[in-house]
Amino acid sequence: MPSASSATNLSCGRAFRSRHEALAYGFSAPAFLLLCVTVIAPIVVVVAMSLTDYRLGRTTFQWIGLGNYATMLSSPYFWQALRNSAVYTAFVVPLSVFLGLFVAILIHHRTKSRRFYEIVYFLPVASTLTAMSIVWSYVLNGRIGPLANVMASIGLPRLDFFSDDNLALIGLAIVGIWRLVGYNVVLFLAGLTMIPEEVQDAASLDGIDTFWDRLRYMIWPLLAPTTVLVFVLNCIQAFQVFDTVAVLTNGGPRGTTNMLLYEINTQSFGSLKIGYGSALTVLYLILIGAFSIVQVALSDRKARP
Amino acid sequence: MHGKDIRIAGLRKDFGATSVLKGIDLDVRQGEFLTLLGPSGCGKSTLLRLIAGFDIPTSGTLEIGGRDVTYLVPKQRQIAMVFQSYALYPHMSAGRNISIPLEMQRLSFSQRLPGAGFLSSKVRRIREDIAADVARVADQLGLESLLDRKPAQLSGGQRQRVAIGRALVRNPSVFLMDEPLSNLDAKLRNQLREEIADLHRRTGITFVFVTHDQKEAMALSDRIALMQGGQIVQCGTPGELYGAPALLSVARFVGSAPINEIPVTVGNGDLRAGQLRLGLRAEGVADGQFILALRAEALEAVPHADETGVLRLPVAHVEYSGSEIIVRCGGREIGSEWIRIQIPAERYEQLRNSGNLGDTMTFRVRAHGVHLFALSGERMRVSLENNAEKNGVRHAVSV
Known part of the structure; x- marks a missing residue:
């Protein structure tokens, strides 16, 4: 009987499909649970704590609604930290992106020495930033630092970066750029290898063969998706700067290098105000999330022809 | 007829210890359609890249129209090339793909800066000339309605036509083609093959065509240079190669x-x-x-x-x-x-x-x-x- 057999087939197929689905959920469960435990749950907890007056070590707390946020918006330290983070980011990111691209283009066509340069530029990324910060504190030191010695020998004033109100942020930015350039070089090199060889040949035939012309007509437009990615990643990393602040300046002198993440740390674990620190963290998460959304939106637009 | 002859003498190319071209001697006559035919790895594409100037030979000389071009950069050789993958600039419209070689040729760096056209009537005039030349080439190849599209919005055959347009617009004296038809389906391949033959007849440009497809070579060429193992083993008309193969390997490859x-x-x-x-x-x-x-x-x-x-x-x-x-x-x-x-x-x-x-x-x-x-x-x-x-x-x- 054909109808009966087809009905059996159908129910078999349905059973098979539901079993298949169950299996698929089973396989994705570990990843889902891990995501909940390590990402989603902490965010929920932080948002909840930002609405309380909890202090580290206490056993009780009270819900105070948006009180922490009100305190935050009226705190001069918060605004100074936010401004410093913004200035630092605005200074570090464009320079890191341009220098990274510039170095990547220079290295890209080296055949034998390419590996060497890749390693040299990637070393800062691979090294421990805390340890490297100590090296930088020596390099940029006004009394014993080699940079100050060089400047003094040509008659310029000895600059002591980390004890000068106006220079401390620049000193941190130099270290930040030093580290980000290597990171960007690697990403841009990956982007450059994606440009087909035949397109590069065609360009050299069409007269697009000087550095600036290649940059303008070929590399820059073709690397646009990579550049957006690098730009956003750099913004996030610049906003996250902490190690160098903690090691080199402790936010000083006079709060001129107090950044958002450092302020979160000071408030939460220095002053033990977990509730207030959580409110700062929520704002920080919103900012980082905004960067990521911009990146997704831009790369989505690029993907469509 | 503005095609130029190519004289290749004793051309060798080594990559490290491996010798890819082992002494090539070849004269391509003015306005001739010459095909470099051979199996993959025989060195035909390397030879084409040397003619184009993407690589420098280990030894030997290369003359185009009596001028030694062995060490000249590609853009100074008065050649154009069509690539197997079309190699169009993906971020530029079809029209811009065709006009960019002229912009690079006729406008200086400062004249190409944005807004130069507003300041200088000379730049405006040059840009108008370029637009006219692009329109002429687009008309020849039936591309008028496609000029605003990006390469991703074009079919394989249309992309190939844009690539030919980009090559043609500069009035080259030598036209190099590296397996331009191999990415197309059979029907389109036959159609474009006829178009290439017509193009050659109409322009009188010297064509150097690379393929591994003997049928394509036989159909298009005035002469075929059959390459094996980095050497030209026989060079002659399609009839000669088919009718009097010099080696058993030639007889095996042709037909x-x-x-x-x-x-x-x-x-x-x-x-x-x-x-x-x-x-x-x-x-x-x-x-x-x-x-x-x-x-x-x-x-x-x-x-x-x-x-x-x-x-x-x-x-x-x-x-x-x-x-x-x-x-x-x-x-x-x-x-x-x-x-x-x-x-x-x-x-x-x-x-x-x-x-x-x-x-x-x-x-x-x-x-x-x-x-x-x-x-x-x-x-x-x-x-x-x-x-x-x-x-x-x-x-x-x-x-």
């Missing part, structure tokens, strides 16, 4: 159906395959072992096997291709794995209906399309004669 190879012995000028007399004579050839290469059409199907020089072989497979039919026979008894015989479709029907072609097939060897090679693979310079044809005895087709 649609694989060429039949039979080991033969020559004794007193008579050719034998094993114990069988083939009815062919090779006057003036010393006795010994040779290889006889026979085109599929050099074998003539006959009704009976009762004469000398007529072979009977078991039929393994019959392949229809419209007007011609290729019968593949097992050739073990004459020392070859397969023997392929090409016969017209109507002749095949006649033989089948008269019961002379079924499990076995009888045929004899004609003298035309048959080549004798030494065991080393070199062609024996001898004209083969067929006894039957010489005596004027033709087989009457009795059906």
Whole structure:
């Protein structure tokens, strides 16, 4: 009987499909649970704590609604930290992106020495930033630092970066750029290898063969998706700067290098105000999330022809 | 006619210890359509890249139109090239892809800066000229309606046309093409092949075309340079390569159906395959072992096997291709794995209906399309004669 057999087939197929689905959920469960435990749950907890007056070590707390946020918006330290983070980011990111691209283009066509340069530029990324910060504190030191010695020998004033109100942020930015350039070089090199060889040949035939012309007509437009990615990643990393602040300046002198993440740390674990620190963290998460959304939106637009 | 001749002398290219081109000597005449034909890895693309200037030869010289260009950068060689992958700039419209070589050629760096057109009437005039040239080329290639589209929005054939337009717009004196048709489907390939032939005839530009497809080479070329192992093994018209291959490997490479190879012995000028007399004579050839290469059409199907020089072989497979039919026979008894015989479709029907072609097939060897090679693979310079044809005895087709 054909109808009966087809009905059996159908129910078999349905059973098979539901079993298949169950299996698929089973396989994705570990990843889902891990995501909940390590990402989603902490965010929920932080948002909840930002609405309380909890202090580290206490056993009780009270819900105070948006009180922490009100305190935050009226705190001069918060605004100074936010401004410093913004200035630092605005200074570090464009320079890191341009220098990274510039170095990547220079290295890209080296055949034998390419590996060497890749390693040299990637070393800062691979090294421990805390340890490297100590090296930088020596390099940029006004009394014993080699940079100050060089400047003094040509008659310029000895600059002591980390004890000068106006220079401390620049000193941190130099270290930040030093580290980000290597990171960007690697990403841009990956982007450059994606440009087909035949397109590069065609360009050299069409007269697009000087550095600036290649940059303008070929590399820059073709690397646009990579550049957006690098730009956003750099913004996030610049906003996250902490190690160098903690090691080199402790936010000083006079709060001129107090950044958002450092302020979160000071408030939460220095002053033990977990509730207030959580409110700062929520704002920080919103900012980082905004960067990521911009990146997704831009790369989505690029993907469509 | 503004095509220029190319003279290549003693061109070598080594990559590290491996030698990719082992001394190439080649003269391409003014306005000629020359094809570099060969299997992959034979060095044909490397040679084209040297002509284009993407690579510098290890030694040797290269002249275009009497000017030594061996060490000139690509843009100074007055050449244009069409690539296998089209190599269009993906972020530019089709029109911009075509106009960019002219912009680079006619405008200086500062004149190309944004807004230069507002400040200088000269720049405006040059840009108008460029637009006119682009329109002219687009009209030639039927691209007018596509100029605003990005390459991703174009079909393979349209992209290829844009690539040709980009090459053509600069009025090159040499046109290089690196397997431009291999990414297209069969029908489009035939259409674009005809368009390329027309383009060559119309412009009179010297064409150097690279392909591994012998059919394409035969269809398009004035001359073909067949390359194997980094050397040009034979250079001549398609007819010469097909009709008088200099080496067995050339005979194998040229021709649609694989060429039949039979080991033969020559004794007193008579050719034998094993114990069988083939009815062919090779006057003036010393006795010994040779290889006889026979085109599929050099074998003539006959009704009976009762004469000398007529072979009977078991039929393994019959392949229809419209007007011609290729019968593949097992050739073990004459020392070859397969023997392929090409016969017209109507002749095949006649033989089948008269019961002379079924499990076995009888045929004899004609003298035309048959080549004798030494065991080393070199062609024996001898004209083969067929006894039957010489005596004027033709087989009457009795059906």
